[in-house]
Amino acid sequence: MRYNSLSDIRVIDLTHHIAGPYATRMLAEMGAEVIKVEPPWGEGARRRGPTRDGTGDACADRGALFAFLNTNKLGVTLDLRRARAREMLLAMLEGADLLFENFAPGTLQKLVGLSPNDILARFPRLSIVSISNFGQDGPDRDAPINDLVLFARGGWTYPVGEPTREPLTPPGSLAQYVGGLFAAIGAMQALYARNFVLGCGQHVDVSLLEATVATMIYETVGFQYSGVARVRVGKRYAVGPFLIVTLACRDGYAGLHCVTDKQFESLCEMMGRPELVSDERFRTALLRMVNNDALLAIVEPFFLEHDRMFLYREGRKRKLPLVPIPSIAEVLEWEQLKARGYFETVRDPVLGEIRIPGAPLRLSSHRPEPTRPAPLLGEHNRLIFGERFGLDGAELSRLRQAGVI
Amino acid sequence: MSMTTHERLRVVDLSMGWAGPLVGAMLSEMGAEVIKIEDTRHFDWWRGSLSMGAPEEHPIERSAVFNSVNRGKLGVTLNLADPRGVEVLKRLAVTADVLIENYSVGVMERLGLSYRVLSALNPRLVMISMPSFGAEGPESDARGYGNTVEAMAGVTGLTGYHDGGQPYTLSNALGDPVGGLNGMFAVMVALHERERTGRGQWIELAQVEAAIPLMAEALLDYQLTGKIPPPHGNRHPRHAPHGIYRCAGEDNWIAVGVESEAQWRALLGVLGLERLAADPRFATAEARKRNEDALDDALSHAFASRETEEVARRLIRAGVPAGQVNSAPAVMADEQLQARGYFVPVERAIVGTHLYPGAVARFSQTPLETDRPAPLLGEHNRVVLREVLGMSDAEMEALESAGIIGTRPLG
Numbered sequence: 001m002r003y004n005s006l007s008d009i010r011v012i013d014l015t016h017h018i019a020g021p022y023a024t025r026m027l028a029e030m031g032a033e034v035i036k037v038e039p040p041w042g043e044g045a046r047r048r049g050p051t052r053d054g055t056g057d058a059c060a061d062r063g064a065l066f067a068f069l070n071t072n073k074l075g076v077t078l079d080l081r082r083a084r085a086r087e088m089l090l091a092m093l094e095g096a097d098l099l100f101e102n103f104a105p106g107t108l109q110k111l112v113g114l115s116p117n118d119i120l121a122r123f124p125r126l127s128i129v130s131i132s133n134f135g136q137d138g139p140d141r142d143a144p145i146n147d148l149v150l151f152a153r154g155g156w157t158y159p160v161g162e163p164t165r166e167p168l169t170p171p172g173s174l175a176q177y178v179g180g181l182f183a184a185i186g187a188m189q190a191l192y193a194r195n196f197v198l199g200c201g202q203h204v205d206v207s208l209l210e211a212t213v214a215t216m217i218y219e220t221v222g223f224q225y226s227g228v229a230r231v232r233v234g235k236r237y238a239v240g241p242f243l244i245v246t247l248a249c250r251d252g253y254a255g256l257h258c259v260t261d262k263q264f265e266s267l268c269e270m271m272g273r274p275e276l277v278s279d280e281r282f283r284t285a286l287l288r289m290v291n292n293d294a295l296l297a298i299v300e301p302f303f304l305e306h307d308r309m310f311l312y313r314e315g316r317k318r319k320l321p322l323v324p325i326p327s328i329a330e331v332l333e334w335e336q337l338k339a340r341g342y343f344e345t346v347r348d349p350v351l352g353e354i355r356i357p358g359a360p361l362r363l364s365s366h367r368p369e370p371t372r373p374a375p376l377l378g379e380h381n382r383l384i385f386g387e388r389f390g391l392d393g394a395e396l397s398r399l400r401q402a403g404v405i
Numbered sequence: 406m407s408m409t410t411h412e413r414l415r416v417v418d419l420s421m422g423w424a425g426p427l428v429g430a431m432l433s434e435m436g437a438e439v440i441k442i443e444d445t446r447h448f449d450w451w452r453g454s455l456s457m458g459a460p461e462e463h464p465i466e467r468s469a470v471f472n473s474v475n476r477g478k479l480g481v482t483l484n485l486a487d488p489r490g491v492e493v494l495k496r497l498a499v500t501a502d503v504l505i506e507n508y509s510v511g512v513m514e515r516l517g518l519s520y521r522v523l524s525a526l527n528p529r530l531v532m533i534s535m536p537s538f539g540a541e542g543p544e545s546d547a548r549g550y551g552n553t554v555e556a557m558a559g560v561t562g563l564t565g566y567h568d569g570g571q572p573y574t575l576s577n578a579l580g581d582p583v584g585g586l587n588g589m590f591a592v593m594v595a596l597h598e599r600e601r602t603g604r605g606q607w608i609e610l611a612q613v614e615a616a617i618p619l620m621a622e623a624l625l626d627y628q629l630t631g632k633i634p635p636p637h638g639n640r641h642p643r644h645a646p647h648g649i650y651r652c653a654g655e656d657n658w659i660a661v662g663v664e665s666e667a668q669w670r671a672l673l674g675v676l677g678l679e680r681l682a683a684d685p686r687f688a689t690a691e692a693r694k695r696n697e698d699a700l701d702d703a704l705s706h707a708f709a710s711r712e713t714e715e716v717a718r719r720l721i722r723a724g725v726p727a728g729q730v731n732s733a734p735a736v737m738a739d740e741q742l743q744a745r746g747y748f749v750p751v752e753r754a755i756v757g758t759h760l761y762p763g764a765v766a767r768f769s770q771t772p773l774e775t776d777r778p779a780p781l782l783g784e785h786n787r788v789v790l791r792e793v794l795g796m797s798d799a800e801m802e803a804l805e806s807a808g809i810i811g812t813r814p815l816g
Binding site for chain 1: 407408431435450454456457467469470472473474520538539541542543544545546547548549550552553556557558559560561562563564565566571572573574575576577578579582583586587588589590591593594595596597598600601602604606607608609610611613614615617618619620621622623624625626627628629630633634636637638639641647648649650651656658659660661662664668721724725726727728729730731732733734735736737739740741742744745747748756759760761762763765766767768769770771773
């Protein structure tokens with residue numbers, strides 16, 4: 001989808017990989033003009049998977065994740081090692097509202113020849129959003145990292161998994177996206193501050209490690225309050241006055257979230273065991289914590305005897321949060337999302353038709369337009385450099401031959 | 406300087422739990438005046454319950470999580486089951502820029518507080534509703550929380566050990582913070598657009614739809630290959646070694662992920678395992694992936710006697726992506742986070758001073774304000790009703806005696 005709420009905003013996007021492109025994708029989805037600037041050989045994510053042959057890396061123009069993360073953007077190429085390309089970038093910053101970058105700290109200055117402060121001084125309406133692994137300073141600023149390490153260091157991994165086994169990392173690159181969300185919000189806040197308070201832009205420094213830690217309040221703040229650090233407790237989400245647990249059913253797994261007295265009553269009623277509500281072992285939330293094993297021993301066999309969808313329906317009838325844990329294929333075919341028209345089919349020029357997640361928000365005053373596919377490498381060079389900056393065809397071919405674009 | 410110095414934003418926050426309140430908390434970090442509305446009978450369930458301790462210990466004021474995501478807000482109670490309470494809420498909404506709610510679908514309508522009603526009173530109002538699975542659709546009646554939203558987005562199904570077994574729920578109820586961050590982004594977008602159009606709007610944000618984009622890679626992998634990707638556990642689909650290994654001491658672990666030949670050589674150097682470089686089982690990246698079980702055995706053996714922090718430091722210096730698997734106290738002691746002053750001390754009545762997560766986005770000119778405490782139940786009833794609505798003491802006393810406002814929990 002593409003809304004037009006931010007149609008007055010222009011973004012110059014120097015980012016690569018996931019966190020940066022996801023942040024600018026959110027702005028593009030809301031109508032900002034996002035010009036993605038890549039080196040003439042393309043940013044790394046173009047060559048990353050998924051691909052049709054399942055090999056993962058090494059595809060010519062784009063892997064599918066690139067195709068998702070860069071929808072609704074315009075694409076130009078510039079080899080910023082060349083003086084002419086740097087001039088062209090600076091020309092693009094004239095009139096831009098936001099510059100996004102997620103190079104290793106210090107690299108932007110080396111590439112552009114200007115520090116963030118110099119850039120801000122030259123383009124007072126512009127804000128710079130820098131996303132990095134650890135932030136723009138600190139002793140580990142330049143340390144190597146990947147998703148596994150980011151999750152581990154940020155505290156997500158330690159409390160997940162079996163107590164007798166190694167901690168279990170969350171899947172995929174979730175923390176990259178969380179960092180991208182903070183960056184997209186930071187960009188909007190910088191625009192707000194510019195428009196209403198400062199009159200000028202500023203530098204926004206977003207650390208992926210800090211974004212990761214920001215979601216761990218149960219652990220970090222909870223630990224200080226209780227003095228007890230969260231540990232791995234297997235199928236249970238945590239030890240507490242509740243039963244939040246992943247349970248085997250006849251045909252897969254279901255997730256149960258039983259916290260309040262009302263939810264406990266619903267659970268007992270659903271199991272056909274209303275007498276458990278007044279059972280001395282389970283009468284209160286605290287008792288249900290103390291006697292959690294006994295409770296689980298009653299709930300587990302019931303789930304094992306039933307199908308996931310039966311449990312989901314019965315839970316819904318009783319306002320009990322209980323879900324069938326879907327595979328990725330089932331998410332794609334989930335009736336609720338189909339009814340809401342959530343997934344959007346995009347005709348990608350390289351991959352063909354793909355179904356991508358739609359916009360999570362719906363605005364009452366808009367009818368969104370269909371998503372535009374991610375740009376081919378340098379697809380909009382002519383549009384941006386030719387039509388907007390007035391370079392003629394001969395000049396563009398010269399720049400192409402010289403490897404500037 | 407605050408981001409909202411000149412034009413102070415006012416926010417009415419009816420939400421509970423984590424996702425909705427996070428939106429209000431992030432707006433308060435910008436300097437907005439955020440009025441959190443609770444009911445003395447139905448206070449924010451994230452406070453816990455009255456049965457969690459003796460009344461004189463104020464159990465509902467001792468929730469670490471409530472006290473985290475309601476920082477910087479004003480606390481007001483209103484009985485919305487009473488038309489007089491609804492009337493007060495309407496008067497507040499008329500003065501507000503933003504209204505946040507995450508009730509179950511249909512509740513705002515029943516209270517007579519739908520967007521249609523509120524926007525007629527205040528066309529500049531931006532209202533956000535955050536149903537778990539959407540305001541419409543055949544399953545919009547399903548109750549969602551962070552964990553169940555996370556499951557329905559496909560995250561849980563992919564969280565499991567590489568050698569099989571059951572799926573696991575993440576410990577941070579991911580659906581909640583991701584829903585909240587998307588909500589905050591949406592509100593900022595609507596506020597931006599309001600300056601151009603002069604009008605607010607209603608935002609519907611289905612939390613599960615906010616979480617699904619995080620799984621885009623797996624969704625696309627399945628579409629392109631026709632195969633449902635299995636949980637990879639701590640392993641990587643292509644690279645090895647990529648795992649979590651036990652170090653010396655009690656429950657100490659290190660995460661190491663090698664993605665290049667240079668990193669592989671550096672890892673062997675740090676661990677004194679140079680001899681493995683010549684082992685045909687590990688000679689190439691493909692061979693290492695093929696013989697990953699044997700590789701993990703060798704590495705597990707080598708890490709078992711190492712001190713986690715020390716070996717992590719040495720690996721990082723050698724250019725290998727590595728880090729401790731931090732438990733909560735270790736996260737709080739992390740050198741990088743400390744050097745950047747990430748956690749901020751906040752003093753709050755009843756519980757005292759603790760460290761809370763600070764600002765993730767660091768602004769060079771208008772830093773976010775993260776150091777104001779969460780309100781006690783009904784703490785700012787009188788301040789808000791007097792200063793925002795101009796109520797007299799007599800009016801407020803009448804509301805108090807009618808049980809519309811109060812500071813004593815009745816839940």
